[in-house]
Amino acid sequence: MAPISIKNVLISESVDPRCRSILEENGIRVTEKHNMNKEELIAELKDYDGLVVRSATKVTADILNAAGKLKIIGRAGTGVDNVDVDAATKMGIIVMNTPSGNTISAAELTCALIMSLSRNVPQATMSMRAGNWDRKKFMGSELYGKVLGILGLGRIGKEVANRMQAFGMKTIGYDPITPVEVSASWGVEQMSLEQLWPLCDYITVHTPLMPSTVGLLSDETFAKCKRGVKVVNCARGGIIDEAALLRALESGQCGGAGLDVFVEEPPRERSLVSHPNVISCPHLGASTKEAQARCGQDIALQIVDMVKGKKLVGAVNAQVLASTFSPESSPLIKLGEAIGAVLQSCSVSKTPLSHVQITSQGDNMKSSANYMTAAVMVGLLNGKSGLCPNLVNVLSLAEQSGITVKQSNSASDDGSAEACVVEILTDGCSYKATGTVQGGRPVLLELSGSVFRQPVALVGNLLFFKASASPQLLSSLAGLLATEKVQIESFSAPAEQSGDASCWYCVGVSSLLRDLSALKPLVQEAAQLCA
Numbered sequence: 001m002a003p004i005s006i007k008n009v010l011i012s013e014s015v016d017p018r019c020r021s022i023l024e025e026n027g028i029r030v031t032e033k034h035n036m037n038k039e040e041l042i043a044e045l046k047d048y049d050g051l052v053v054r055s056a057t058k059v060t061a062d063i064l065n066a067a068g069k070l071k072i073i074g075r076a077g078t079g080v081d082n083v084d085v086d087a088a089t090k091m092g093i094i095v096m097n098t099p100s101g102n103t104i105s106a107a108e109l110t111c112a113l114i115m116s117l118s119r120n121v122p123q124a125t126m127s128m129r130a131g132n133w134d135r136k137k138f139m140g141s142e143l144y145g146k147v148l149g150i151l152g153l154g155r156i157g158k159e160v161a162n163r164m165q166a167f168g169m170k171t172i173g174y175d176p177i178t179p180v181e182v183s184a185s186w187g188v189e190q191m192s193l194e195q196l197w198p199l200c201d202y203i204t205v206h207t208p209l210m211p212s213t214v215g216l217l218s219d220e221t222f223a224k225c226k227r228g229v230k231v232v233n234c235a236r237g238g239i240i241d242e243a244a245l246l247r248a249l250e251s252g253q254c255g256g257a258g259l260d261v262f263v264e265e266p267p268r269e270r271s272l273v274s275h276p277n278v279i280s281c282p283h284l285g286a287s288t289k290e291a292q293a294r295c296g297q298d299i300a301l302q303i304v305d306m307v308k309g310k311k312l313v314g315a316v317n318a319q320v321l322a323s324t325f326s327p328e329s330s331p332l333i334k335l336g337e338a339i340g341a342v343l344q345s346c347s348v349s350k351t352p353l354s355h356v357q358i359t360s361q362g363d364n365m366k367s368s369a370n371y372m373t374a375a376v377m378v379g380l381l382n383g384k385s386g387l388c389p390n391l392v393n394v395l396s397l398a399e400q401s402g403i404t405v406k407q408s409n410s411a412s413d414d415g416s417a418e419a420c421v422v423e424i425l426t427d428g429c430s431y432k433a434t435g436t437v438q439g440g441r442p443v444l445l446e447l448s449g450s451v452f453r454q455p456v457a458l459v460g461n462l463l464f465f466k467a468s469a470s471p472q473l474l475s476s477l478a479g480l481l482a483t484e485k486v487q488i489e490s491f492s493a494p495a496e497q498s499g500d501a502s503c504w505y506c507v508g509v510s511s512l513l514r515d516l517s518a519l520k521p522l523v524q525e526a527a528q529l530c531a
Contacts, residue, residue: 004071004094006307009050012036012057015076016296019052026304042066052076052299053083055283061087074303076295077286078102078156079236080316081209089317090400092393096302096314100155101295102286107159109285110204110234113258114164117202117230118143122279144168149196151216152206152235153178153188160204161188172196197224202232209236217241222248228255234285237262242272249275260285318392320370332368332420333375333391335442338458338531339422339435340379342444345527346464350427353380356398356405362418366409373407376422419445442531450494450504458531460489461509465523468502476522477507484518486511 008029011020020030033044038060045051045067052074053059059073061084073083075097088095116122119140127134148164150157153175161171165187173188173196180190203225207213217231217240231254233240242263248254249272256277265283267273273280286295302313312322324333347353358376360369377394381387381401389397398405423432434446435458443455447464456462467473478488490508502524509528513519516526 004306006049006071006303008048009052009074009303010045010048011052012041013052013054013076015052015054015299016293018293019076019296019300022297022300022304026307028303028307038063045070050074050303052303054295055079055082057082059083059088064088064091064093067093072096072303072306074299076101076292076299078106079208081236085317090393090396092388092390094306094315094321094392095317096299096306097316098295098298098302099314101298102288102291103155103159105288105291106156106206106234106285107163108288109260109281110156110160110206110232110258111163113232113234113260113279113281114148114202114204114230115143115167116279117232117256117258123276143202146170146201147172147199149173149200149203150188150206151175151193151196151203152208153183153190154206156235157204157206158183158186158188160206161186169202172199193221194224197221198226200225200229202230204232205235205239207235207239209238214238215241215244217245219244219247222253225253227253230254230256230258232258234258234260237265242269246271246275249277320374321391323367324371324391329368329371331437331440331442332372335420335435335437335458336372336375337379337382338442339420339433339444340376341382341529341531342379342433342447342458342462342464342527343422343424343431344380344382345529346431346447346525347424347426347429348527350429352401353403353424353426355425356380356403357408357423358406359408359410359421360419361410361421363411365418365420369407369409372420373405376420377405380424444506447504447506451496452492452506453495454492456492456506461512461530462528463507463509463513464504464527465507465519466502466504466525467523473505473522477519480519480522481509481513484513486513 006028009023011030011032013034023030036044042063045063049069050072051070054076059082064084064087070093072094073088075083078097078099080095080097083095085095120138124138144167146169148169148171150161150171150173153173157173165171171188173183173190174193183190205216222244231240245254245257258279260281261283272278305311309325311325315321323329358373360372371391374391374394377398378389378391381389381394381397387397395405419434419436421434423430432448433444435442435444438455442458444458445452445455474491481488487510488507489510492506494503512528512530519526
């Protein structure tokens with residue numbers, strides 16, 4: 001994939017100084033402006049290619065719409081719920097986080113809260129400061145032999161499991177993505193939520209905040225738990241229903257809670273924070289010197305690697321791009337875009353485009369199918385009024401435009417050749433093109449049933465036309481083009497011509513025609529592009 005140009009970056013919050021120095025060492029200009037309000041950020045951001053934030057900057061759709069040049073948002077941390085990822089995706093802006101930067105810090109705080117809940121450490125400390133000596137009041141319980149339920153078995157969930165197993169806890173968990181055999185390899189038995197609730201002495205959550213996880217612990221689920229279950233949330237406010245948690249604490253159904261995050265931060269409603277069985281922190285999960293240094297450094301290195309075309313790490317909305325940084329991906333992306341451009345030029349007078357079927361032929365094409373599909377759609381939609389497609393946003397743009405995109409993979413006809421076949425339907429007309437890569441260049445093998453004798457190199461100025469076969473075809477075409485001061489540089493004819501059937505031809509030309517209507521006496525359809 002061609003490197004993405006990032007010339008200047010705005011850092012809107014306090015991040016480790018290594019972030020700025022790494023970016024500047026690699027030729028990227030950096031400006032730091034902290035504590036801007038929404039209007040100030042909108043006014044400032046329009047001049048930047050990149051934005052680096054932590055959790056305080058709220059990057060809304062309004063802000064993104066005003067940022068005309070923005071190509072990447074880097075979140076120096078794990079979650080991205082302060083960024084409107086959907087709006088960024090529609091605008092083709094990459095949203096990137098540092099998936100492992102604060103893993104250890106968040107896991108250690110989770111473990112500290114679990115241990116504090118078991119032995120009432122903060123409450124005992126405050127009692128001592130008040131001059132008391134209440135040994136009986138702060139009777140605790142051992143963690144040894146207790147069951148810890150871990151909701152979300154990603155990086156942080158795994159690290160929590162490893163540490164709490166050292167205390168002799170039995171670790172069970174739930175995650176819809178992590179394979180059962182993977183979590184089992186680090187000692188976590190996966191099960192359904194319905195099975196998990198009644199078994200847990202402690203529950204800790206490590207999921208992203210999304211519709212399916214809002215209120216994961218609620219009145220209904222607390223009722224299914226052991227009486228006195230203790231819960232910890234160092235992930236995101238809202239995963240535990242705060243009102244339901246307060247009711248469970250008041251009734252004794254919940255024996256204690258360790259909270260580092262809240263729906264509103266800082267929380268104006270103080271009922272939970274003030275509850276005697278709640279231990280709370282002001283969102284300290286990533287607040288260690290090591291985590292901040294790691295996140296600041298990681299986001300800068302990730303941006304630099306992307307700019308240099310080395311790799312893409314941490315992209316939350318552009319996973320399709322991650323596999324486009326290998327040497328073999330660049331010609332395949334060019335192939336997809338070129339095929340899409342050929343079909344767009346052939347169907348430019350017929351609208352709307354309604355259906356696209358993309359088939360990759362051959363086993364080696366399977367791994368590239370996702371970004372090939374995106375590349376084809378970029379070629380098809382490029383230049384359409386009001387659209388600025390790229391590999392990040394093109395499938396969203398296609399959906400918005402009412403275009404159905406289908407992708408499949410099949411064995412190649414001869415068992416060895418690799419090819420991309422694209423068929424489009426527009427205004428009742430169907431066009432089909434087949435291409436591959438030869439010598440590192442995209443070539444066209446077939447266009448709507450016309451198989452070319454020699455593959456057409458999709459480079460330079462190309463003129464496609466559909467006409468009936470005739471001995472005078474080439475000379476007549478050359479004459480017409482000469483009157484337009486255009487010279488033929490190459491000629492590609494179909495391999496087989498049956499009777500008077502019309503076929504597609506391609507000629508390389510010295511320059512594009514100003515008006516294709518000049519060819520009307522000779523051809524039935526015509527299209528041209530600069531590939």
